[in-house]
Amino acid sequence: MTLYDELKARGLIAQVTDEEEIKNLINAGKATFYIGFDPTADSLHCGHFMTLVFMKRLQLAGNRPIALIGGGTGMIGDPSGRTDLRKVLTIEDIDHNCACFKKQMERFIDFSDGKALIINNAEWLRNLNYIDLLRDVGACFSVNKMLSAECYKQRMERGLSFLEFNYMIMQSYDFYYLHEHYGCNMEFGGDDQWSNMLGGTELIRKKTGKDAYAMTITLLLNSEGKKMGKTANGAVWLDENKTSPFDFYQYWRNVDDADALKFVKMLTFIPLEEINEMEKWDNSRINEIKDLLAYELTKMVHGEEKATNARNAAKALFSGEVDDENMPTTTLDEAKDIGLLDLLVLTKLVPSKGEGRRLVMQGGISVNKVKINDVNLVIKAEDLNKGVIIKKGKKTFHKVVA
């Protein structure tokens, strides 16, 4: 099976500008392609993860990826798919975030010997001269056309600043720049990037007369059509200090039945033949698939050891055993009697005592496997010395030691 067919079979390809050309280029391993990453936070999240996996697949087939970090475009903020104005980041934030991204990417993509490049568009964008840019590039864009782009339409009602309106031009310029300086002939991105990407191919055509190609990756949506990676507590991060390997594992372990196989296909490197086998499995084996999904992804992000730990911890916990080895733990400075509610707040299991009180009253808290119904329970110092395991709801465990 060719690379392109495999990508298609895995459900990764959303839109392409020229299917035949793209197919030929990437199957032959001849493409130099780029994918942009906006440095809006100091860690990549699981939406980026999918993109990195995609990059990896292409790299394995001999293509050369360029990870373009948007140190320049980040200063503008992409309005695509957004209903609100983005917070404008400072240069310091952006540069810090870029550095963090780079570190995380190196775990997935092989950057040795020029097999892949990591470039920050701040290099050229921040030094652009307004007048020059207007004459050089601005002349190639039709405002009428830009306004008709889907990504701006929804913003026409709510308001779109000139700053954001220029994002498309900057992104297009990136592609043009990479095309000229690095021989980059293809851009990939999330499906919400389609119009920005087309802007680039058209700019290249106008400036150089050459063809460049764009392909979008299917957005990672769950069966309800919502973007994956968002939880009530925020995004699911790849940085283990922001989302622990255990939580990461649990996130994928708990996906909808309807999504499990789809995600295995899109996100893992498990051969398609094996996945097709799983498709025939009886529905009672759905949990095996979810475990596999969670384990594989955790392994890719955090390494085999941490993935195994996360898996073991989860298995133990949900089979009634207590494996406190890999449980999130709070260590107190000193052992002294403490009210349960205070402890819940301290461990961040609840945001306020009021909520803790409610949980206890509704029977949502257990301490060392004993369901608690006394709001004023005090945890004794000697128990803290031994270590106390708090269970909140069905799935959240936390150990406290002093």
Next chain:
RNA sequence: GGGAGGGUAGCGAAGAGGCUAAACGCGGCAGACUGUAAAUCUGUUACCUACGGUUUCGGCAGUUCGAAUCUGCCCCCUCCCA
């Protein structure tokens, strides 16, 4: 620059002087049922030293026994006209 309409809890949206810690929907959390899923049902959802107390309805200053609700100024947003 001119005119109109707005800013209420995580979000959407009621309330138009005391009965309002603020309807309703979504989301979140918990309980039941399950498979660590979905659906469904139930409870709950400002904070605290909790049968009581404290601080909330863009900000500030007033009117009043009493203000999310009335007045003035300020900030922000949207729409229409230029």
